[in-house]
Each structure stands twice: as C-alpha cells, then as structure tokens.
Amino acid sequence: MKRFKTRAVHVGSHPDPVTGAHVTPVYRTSTFAYGSFERGARMFAGEEPGYVYSRIGNPTVRVFEEKVASLEGAEDAVAFASGMAAISAVAFTFLRPGDELVFLGPLYGGTEGFFFDVLSRFGISVRDASGRPAEEWLSDKTRMIYVETPTNPTLRLNDLELVGKVGGRAGVLTVAxxxxxxxxxxxxxxxxxxxxxxxxxxxxGGHGDALGGVAAGKAEAMAELRSHGLRHVGGSLGAEDAFLLMRGVKTLPLRMEAHCDGAEQLARFLEGQELVEKVYYPGLPSHPDHELALRQMDRFGGMVALELHGGEAAARVFLDSLTLFAQAVSLGDVESLATHPASTTHELLPQEVLERQGVTPGLVRLSVGIEDPRDLIEDLQQALEKVKRRLAM
Ligand SMILES: Cc1ncc(COP(=O)(O)O)c(C=O)c1O
Structure with missing residues (x-):
C-alpha cells in the first residue's frame, strides 16, 4: 500500500473515461442515463454497478469517499451534505427504538442537541458517561458508544483503545x-x-468554502448506511462541494503539518505570557491528556485554547484587537479563526455544564491557520499588550 501523502493525492482519482480530463470533473447531473431497459433492470437489482441518481451516488462525490476511506484505513466511506447529516444518518441507520446511545463528551453542541432533542423523540435514550469509569459506560440497552477526540473547546482526549475494547467486548457499535x-x-x-x-x-475541505460530512468503516456497514441513512434520509453531498472537498483532501497532509507547526509555536508562546492563565494544547506537557495524545496522535493538531486573566473583559479586548484571526465559528480553514465559546458556541449551556467543560468567561479558542506562525505570534502579542493597557493590568 502506498503511503498517506500519496494516497491523499491519487486514491479515487482516475482520468475521465470520455474526455481524459485528468482531474475528476464536477458531474453536475441529478440522474444518469442507463441506456437500455435491460441495463436499468440489472442496475436496480444491484446486479451491475453504476450510477443511477445523485442522491445515492455521484462520480465526483465518489472520489472524495474513496480518498477518505483510504486515509482512515476503512473498507468504504459514504459522504453527506454536512457533518450533522453524517452524524444523524449514522444514528438513524444503526439505532432502533428502545436502544441507548452512550457518549463520552464534551460533544459538539449540534451533536448533543441532535442526540437529546431529536433521537429521544424516536424512543432512543441518550446517556452522558463522560468522566465515568469504563465499567459504568454500558447498560444492557446500550447499542452505540459515541466519542469525539480531541474535544471542543479545551481539547481533552478520549482513550480510543479503551473505547474500542469496551465496545468490541460487548458487541456495541463504536463511533468516533x-x-x-x-x-x-x-x-x-x-x-x-x-x-x-x-x-x-x-x-x-480546509478552505472554508464547502460544507460536507463523511462516515467510514466496514463495507457491510457502509452499504447499510448508504441504503438507509443516505438513500432514505437524503442528506446527500452536492457534486460542487464534493469537488472542493476532494481537492482539499489532496493537500490535507501539507496543511496539517503547517497547522501543527503553527499551533505548537503559538501554544508555547502563550504559555509564557503573564496575562494567560492557562493554555490548552494536547502537545504541551501541561495538558491533562498529553500522555494519551502521545499514544494516539501523530502530532497534536491545529486547535489551541487559552484562558486569559481578566475574564470576559480581557477576552473582548483581546479578540477585538486581533487582525489576522477572524472572529468566526468553525475551524480547520487555512485562515486563522478565533472564538469566544462562552458568548457564542456554548452560550445556551447551563452554568454547571460550562464549568465542567472549562468554558470560562476568559476562554478563547484559536483555529490556527497556515499563515507564517511568526506573524500570528506578533498578532497575539499586540492583542495581549492592548488588553494590558486597556484593563490596566
Ligand atoms: C466536532 C464537530 N462535529 C460535527 C460538526 C458538525 O458539522 P457541520 O457543521 O459540517 O454539519 C462540527 C461543526 O462545528 C464539529 O465541530
């Protein structure tokens, strides 16, 4: 098997069979002509492969799916219109009324909202087992364990080896x-x-210009996901977005190295600043999950969170003073982004949950882009100086 960087570029990409176009074009078509009564019947019976309708499959989307499957070491992958479409399709495909879903959080707010507000209406119970010992994760109704790693916004890690073991032993589907x-x-x-x-x-995707989601796993599970969660629920990825996502995946290794380089340097810089009370970055030995990060991450990612002395007032001046970081939600773009979780993404959560998740008024989350880290550090430095001056700290 070829190495990661080679697979990111080559897997799934084939010259267009009609024109020879080297890059897979945007197949902007809703339906595919199957040519004859006989072939149509064979395709619908599943006896002959091929595309019939873009809700179920599309050649541009397929390149993206094949790349992700290869990079995740999966047999197959299914793409969706957004991350939430992928998450909801996985839940609707593999859970039934009476089942329990257990999660180890914290989770992205939209995911937690979907679990508690939507899944519960279909007779699926949801239990937060975060921070509980593994012996307490499962009940006799548990059918799925769901984790994120690292988590938002303080970049805590879940132990994947342990989740895999507990789920595997009990025959419970594990999803990350x-x-x-x-x-x-x-x-x-x-x-x-x-x-x-x-x-x-x-x-x-990496460039902040496309929405999409994807799930990957064993071929049999992915076939079920495609026929139920995609075909019947219908959150399909459009060809235009698929084109941008498959192009993004080709440069994923290069971008991730740059994100990691930048985040590592910014985290180290921030840790030395007197206005900064805490820095959350799994690559720092001070991070509570650093040992686990060394075991299950090849590098430590592009996300950094910092807690400022001076609470919300300090965070406000700091964020408004940044010039290279756009104040915006989302993450993973080539451009650097900054958010204040307490007043934006986590605004609706009760105080006790915020405290448990470490979402304090002085917490700022940075998605470190691929700009020169020296420029980003200078930007952080001048913003910290403004905080110091304005708040006379
Ligand atoms: C960890 C995580 N999962 C899922 C989602 C949902 O993805 P999308 O916005 O593509 O629906 C997000 C969005 O911020 C996220 O941060």
Whole structure:
C-alpha cells in the first residue's frame, strides 16, 4: 500500500473515461442515463454497478469517499451534505427504538442537541458517561458508544483503545468524530472502533468554502448506511462541494503539518505570557491528556485554547484587537479563526455544564491557520499588550 501523502493525492482519482480530463470533473447531473431497459433492470437489482441518481451516488462525490476511506484505513466511506447529516444518518441507520446511545463528551453542541432533542423523540435514550469509569459506560440497552477526540473547546482526549475494547467486548457499535484530529493525526479504526466520521467542512475541505460530512468503516456497514441513512434520509453531498472537498483532501497532509507547526509555536508562546492563565494544547506537557495524545496522535493538531486573566473583559479586548484571526465559528480553514465559546458556541449551556467543560468567561479558542506562525505570534502579542493597557493590568 502506498503511503498517506500519496494516497491523499491519487486514491479515487482516475482520468475521465470520455474526455481524459485528468482531474475528476464536477458531474453536475441529478440522474444518469442507463441506456437500455435491460441495463436499468440489472442496475436496480444491484446486479451491475453504476450510477443511477445523485442522491445515492455521484462520480465526483465518489472520489472524495474513496480518498477518505483510504486515509482512515476503512473498507468504504459514504459522504453527506454536512457533518450533522453524517452524524444523524449514522444514528438513524444503526439505532432502533428502545436502544441507548452512550457518549463520552464534551460533544459538539449540534451533536448533543441532535442526540437529546431529536433521537429521544424516536424512543432512543441518550446517556452522558463522560468522566465515568469504563465499567459504568454500558447498560444492557446500550447499542452505540459515541466519542469525539480531541474535544471542543479545551481539547481533552478520549482513550480510543479503551473505547474500542469496551465496545468490541460487548458487541456495541463504536463511533468516533475525528473532525479535530483528521486521519493525518489519528485513525480511530486502527484502535478498534467501528465507524469514524467527520465534519468535512473543517480540515478535510480546509478552505472554508464547502460544507460536507463523511462516515467510514466496514463495507457491510457502509452499504447499510448508504441504503438507509443516505438513500432514505437524503442528506446527500452536492457534486460542487464534493469537488472542493476532494481537492482539499489532496493537500490535507501539507496543511496539517503547517497547522501543527503553527499551533505548537503559538501554544508555547502563550504559555509564557503573564496575562494567560492557562493554555490548552494536547502537545504541551501541561495538558491533562498529553500522555494519551502521545499514544494516539501523530502530532497534536491545529486547535489551541487559552484562558486569559481578566475574564470576559480581557477576552473582548483581546479578540477585538486581533487582525489576522477572524472572529468566526468553525475551524480547520487555512485562515486563522478565533472564538469566544462562552458568548457564542456554548452560550445556551447551563452554568454547571460550562464549568465542567472549562468554558470560562476568559476562554478563547484559536483555529490556527497556515499563515507564517511568526506573524500570528506578533498578532497575539499586540492583542495581549492592548488588553494590558486597556484593563490596566
Ligand atoms: C466536532 C464537530 N462535529 C460535527 C460538526 C458538525 O458539522 P457541520 O457543521 O459540517 O454539519 C462540527 C461543526 O462545528 C464539529 O465541530
């Protein structure tokens, strides 16, 4: 098997059979002419492969799916219109009324909202087992364990080896959201998990110009996901976005190295600043999950969070003073982004949950882009100086 960087570029990509176009074009078509009564009947009976309708499969989308499957070490992958479409399709395909879903959080707010507000309406119970010992994770109704790693916004890690073992022993489906790490840094299936999924909107696409989601795993599970979660639920990825995502995946290794280089340097810089109370980065020995990060991540990713002395007032001046970091949600773009979780993404959560997750008024989350880290550090430095002056600290 070829190496990761080679597979990112080559897997799934074939010259167009009609024109020879070297890069797979945007197959902007809803339907595919199957040519004859006989062939149509064979294709619908599943006796002959091929495309019939873009909700179920499309050649541009397929290149993206094949790349992700290869990079995650999966037999197959299915793409969706967004990360949430992938997550909901996995849940609707593999859970039934009466089943329990257990998650180890914290989770992306949209995912937690979907679990508690939507899945619960279909008779599926949801239990947060975060911080509980592994012996307490499962009940006799548990059918799925769901984890994210690293988690938002303080970049805590879940032990994938342990999740894979507990799920495997009990015959419970294990699912990991690998959006923050990407397969370049962590491959959950290698640790024994069953399904890995992504908001491809983030690092896989990498340029902040496309929405998408993808799930990968064993061929049989992916066939079920395609026929139920995609074909019947219908959150299909459009060819235009698929083109941008498959192009993004080709440069994933290069971008991730740059994100990691930048984040490592910024985290080290921030750790030395007197205005900064805490820095959260799995690559720092001070991070509570650093040992685990060394075991299950190849590098430590492009996300950094910092807690400022001076609470919300300090965070406000700091964020408003940044010039290279756009204040925006989302992550994984080539451009650097910054958010204040307490007043934006986590605004609706109760105080006790915020405290448990470390979302303090002074917490700022950075998605470190691929700009020159020296320029980013200078930007952080001038913003910290403004905080010091304005708040007379
Ligand atoms: C970890 C994680 N998973 C899933 C999602 C949802 O993805 P999308 O916005 O593509 O639906 C997000 C979005 O921010 C996320 O951060």
């Amino acid at each position: 959201d690998n959006t923050f790490a990407t397969p370049y840094l962590t491959r959950p299936l290698e640790h024994g998990l069953d399904i890995v999924l992504h908001s491809a909107t983030k690092y896989l």
